[in-house]
Amino acid sequence: MDLKNPRLSPSAQRLPAPAVDLDAIESGASLWQDAWHRLRKNHLAVGSLWVLAFMALFCFVGPLLSPYDYFATDLEKTLLTPSRQHWFGTDDLGRDQLTRVMTGGRVSLGVGLIATAVSLLIGVVYGATAAYVGGKADAVMMRVVDVLYALPFTIFVILLMTLFERSIVLLFVVIGAVEWLTMARIVRGQVLSIKKQEFVEAAVSLGYTTRRIILRHIIPNVLGVVAVYATLTVPAVILLESFLSFLGLGVQPPMPSWGSLIKLGADNIQLYPHLLIIPAFFFSLTLFSLNFLGDGLRDALDPKSSKD
Amino acid sequence: MFKFIGRRVAQSVIVLFVIITVTFFMVRFAPGDPFSAERKMPEHIKQSLMAHYGLDQPLLVQYGRYLGNLLKGDLGPSFTGTRSVNQILAAAFPVSLELGGWALLIALGIGLPVGIVAAVFRNTLADYIPMSMAMVGICLPTFVLGPILALVFGVWLGWFNVSGWFMPLDRVLPATTIGLVYAAVIARITRGGMLEVLSQDFIRTAQAKGVPFPRIIVVHTLKGGLLPVVSFLGPALAGIISGSFVVETIFQIPGMGREFVNSAFNRDYTLVLGTVILYAALITAANLLVDVVQVVLNPRLRFEDS
Numbered sequence: 001m002d003l004k005n006p007r008l009s010p011s012a013q014r015l016p017a018p019a020v021d022l023d024a025i026e027s028g029a030s031l032w033q034d035a036w037h038r039l040r041k042n043h044l045a046v047g048s049l050w051v052l053a054f055m056a057l058f059c060f061v062g063p064l065l066s067p068y069d070y071f072a073t074d075l076e077k078t079l080l081t082p083s084r085q086h087w088f089g090t091d092d093l094g095r096d097q098l099t100r101v102m103t104g105g106r107v108s109l110g111v112g113l114i115a116t117a118v119s120l121l122i123g124v125v126y127g128a129t130a131a132y133v134g135g136k137a138d139a140v141m142m143r144v145v146d147v148l149y150a151l152p153f154t155i156f157v158i159l160l161m162t163l164f165e166r167s168i169v170l171l172f173v174v175i176g177a178v179e180w181l182t183m184a185r186i187v188r189g190q191v192l193s194i195k196k197q198e199f200v201e202a203a204v205s206l207g208y209t210t211r212r213i214i215l216r217h218i219i220p221n222v223l224g225v226v227a228v229y230a231t232l233t234v235p236a237v238i239l240l241e242s243f244l245s246f247l248g249l250g251v252q253p254p255m256p257s258w259g260s261l262i263k264l265g266a267d268n269i270q271l272y273p274h275l276l277i278i279p280a281f282f283f284s285l286t287l288f289s290l291n292f293l294g295d296g297l298r299d300a301l302d303p304k305s306s307k308d
Numbered sequence: 309m310f311k312f313i314g315r316r317v318a319q320s321v322i323v324l325f326v327i328i329t330v331t332f333f334m335v336r337f338a339p340g341d342p343f344s345a346e347r348k349m350p351e352h353i354k355q356s357l358m359a360h361y362g363l364d365q366p367l368l369v370q371y372g373r374y375l376g377n378l379l380k381g382d383l384g385p386s387f388t389g390t391r392s393v394n395q396i397l398a399a400a401f402p403v404s405l406e407l408g409g410w411a412l413l414i415a416l417g418i419g420l421p422v423g424i425v426a427a428v429f430r431n432t433l434a435d436y437i438p439m440s441m442a443m444v445g446i447c448l449p450t451f452v453l454g455p456i457l458a459l460v461f462g463v464w465l466g467w468f469n470v471s472g473w474f475m476p477l478d479r480v481l482p483a484t485t486i487g488l489v490y491a492a493v494i495a496r497i498t499r500g501g502m503l504e505v506l507s508q509d510f511i512r513t514a515q516a517k518g519v520p521f522p523r524i525i526v527v528h529t530l531k532g533g534l535l536p537v538v539s540f541l542g543p544a545l546a547g548i549i550s551g552s553f554v555v556e557t558i559f560q561i562p563g564m565g566r567e568f569v570n571s572a573f574n575r576d577y578t579l580v581l582g583t584v585i586l587y588a589a590l591i592t593a594a595n596l597l598v599d600v601v602q603v604v605l606n607p608r609l610r611f612e613d614s
Contacts, residue, residue, distance in 0.1 A: 147323060155568070155587055158553065159331070159580070162572035163338035239449050246451045246554060247569065259451070266455035266558055270470065273459055280452045287447045 035224075038300040045296025048289035055286050059105035068096035070103040071254040079272055088278050091264060095254075101279055104256035105286070111171065111257075112238040118176040119237075120230055123183025128214050128222070130184070131191035142188065145181055153178050157240070161249035171250060175240050179233055186229055190222040224301045231294035235287045242283065258283040309603070316599055320592045327588040328378070331581055332371055340575050343387075361387065374581070383582040388574050393582040396567060401586065403473065404563035407486070407555070408548045410479055414487025415494055415544070420537070422491070423498025427533070428525060430503065438495065445492030454485040454558040471560040482559045486552065490544050497540050502533035535606055542598035546591040 039045055063070065068086075074094035082089045088097035130141040157174050164170060194200065195218070203213050242259030244250035246266075251257040258279050265276025343354050358364045362373065377384060383393035422442070426435040458481060462470035468481050505511065506529055514524050553565035564583055571579035 147326060154553070155584055156330075156334075158569065159334065159572055159584070162569070163335065163340075163575075165339070235447070243449065243451060243554065247557065262452060262455065266451070266458075269455055269459045269463055273463070276455050276459060280456060284448060284452060287449075288444070291443070291447050 035297070035300040039296055042296040042299065044292045045300075048292040048296070051285060051289040052293065055105065055282070055289070056109070059102050059109055062102035063099055063106065066096065066099040066102065068099045070095065070099045070256060072096075079268075079275075081272070082274060089272075089274055091275065092268070097275070097278065100256045100261060101258075101282060104258045104261050104279065105282060107251050107255060107257040108238050108241060108259070108283070109286070111168075111175070111241045111251075112234045115172050115175040115179065115237045115241070116230055116233045118172060119179035119233065120183060120226065122176065123180035124187050124219060124222070124226060126180065127184035127187030128191050128218055131188040132195060132210065132214050132218060138188075142185075145184055149181055157244065158247065158249060161244055166249065166252055168251065171241065171244070175237055178240065179237060183226070183229060183233070186225060187222055190225050191218055194218055194221050228294060228298040228301055231290065231297050235290040235294075238287065238290075312603060313600055316596055320596050324585075324588055324592055328375075328581070328585055329371075331584045332374065333367075335575075335577050335580050336367060338575070361385070378585070383585070384578040386571075386579045387576045388571075388579075393578050396579060397564070397582055397586055400562060400564045400567045403561060404549070404552050404556070404565065407479070407482055407552055407561065407563060408545075410483035411486035411490070411548050412545070414483055415490035415548075418487070418491035419494025420498055420534075423495040423537075424502060424525070424530075424533075426495065427499045427502030427506065435499075439499065442492040442495045445488055446496070448489065450485050450489060451554045451558065453488060454482070454555055457481050457485055458558065471558070473559070473561045478559075482555045482561060485555050485558075486548055490548065493544070494537055494540065497536050498534065501536040502529060505529045505532040531605070535602070538605060539598060539602055542595040545594035545598075549587060549590055549594075 072095060074090070077086075077090050077094040078092055080086055080090040080094075086096050086098065088101060091097055091100060126141065126145075130138045157178065160170065160174050200213065200217060203217050208217075238258075241250055242257060242262070245257040245259030246263045248260070248263070250259055253260070261279035262276065262283065265272075265274075265279060268275050343349060343357055349357075355364070362370060365373075374384070381394075383397070386393050386396055389396075422438045426439055429435055458470050461467050461481060469475070469478055472478050511524060511528060514528055515521075519528075552561075552563060553569060555561070556563045556565040557569070564586065567579065568583040568587070570576075571583060
């Protein structure tokens, strides 16, 4: 039965009620509804969504419920193993490790989301403009991206974070500067293919401004790809932030981040392995979930690109 | 072909030049100087030190002089300690190179066979199990994998030292840490590349002619199927080189990564520049090499961007 076009076969309506909601089909499912249906069938992606929902509650609501502050030291209770008072034990300054893992997650997830948003904004606007304007401007803009791509970014990021006053704003700038490049390339490719389609020609012949065409007609049509790539950027950003915090170059103490917590654990594996295992577990679980969700979203939004 | 190589070499030189210039001025415009780190020294001593190293000259003069010395292969004196930058890097570089070499060997040694087997036995357990493990490997960053390997094999099982770089066995954990992550990526890329080739017509023709299956894989599929791996080697080399920062910190290895981070903390201008230039040269050379090899293996690329 041709589900996409039930009107073509009148007999379809007389069949026993199918499992699919016919009203929804008649009104025409949008790209997003379609994608949602496909995503719901992907158990790994749905599981990841639940894990991420739990993680968000854990990190953003958890610290409010905790009786301890993440910065409150207690030098008589340093390096305790997990107990009923301190579920995850305490760190080298006697701070409650559960509270620190929750707050650290808040920092890591927060940085991940905000820096991704920043890099998305730059990447989408830059890529869309380059592709839409085309010609020499496009060539120059993309050459700039190529040169930046060739730079060893890890090295510059470390350099920036050591040399200048470390602040969370600099962290955002640095991460955003790294992550927008790929986004710009992807968006440019998409826009180039959309640009040739009739509805854009129609908008041009109606005399709309370039700005309006880019913002209202082209960007909404690349949102699917952007959404997929954004979900995959969040873990990359979290990774970069934790990498910097691990080296002592990211978020500054007493503020914890999963990277700095893992560093503390790595320094104490001989005697206090739980200081490593617990933050590493939460960190890895979040990264897995984000990656699985990203893969699931890609399959859902663009079934053709599915890997095999 | 020679035109292509010439153009890519020119491009690499430009990139290197940009990197050197950006780093030079970034280091100089950052607050602080090499002599402000520890206790305060009398102003006149600081003045004469600055004059001794030529730091009192106008910035552009310093820049010109640095480039001149660089062309002669002289990276200048280090501001901390008595050794020159050339000496420090000559001591640290072989360590990082050895670490990177082992890591690459592990990455290819595990990644390629796993990817090939997964593609050949597609959609069986020999495909699913290694590929889900590869997914896990891709998500795990080195700074999580490293401490966990050290915990399991160093502390709990006691097979290796937790840190240090003295005995041959000390190479195992750091190299595995870097290698495993890339093995996972290489396995996935290999599988994808092999499947792509296996689905093409000439493979079916070969099967129809009755060519034995192992021969199809070895003779007809491998060359094309491994192309994507070759193009991944450029980024992989760059990643392995810069991934060594974390691993050298975790396992206390006296390599370039540690020198780089320390020199940046100390505002040791010349050492910072020296390490960045060496890193950048390595990465650029790796990318260049990979591009050329790719064109040699895949003649279609030659006509693409003219």
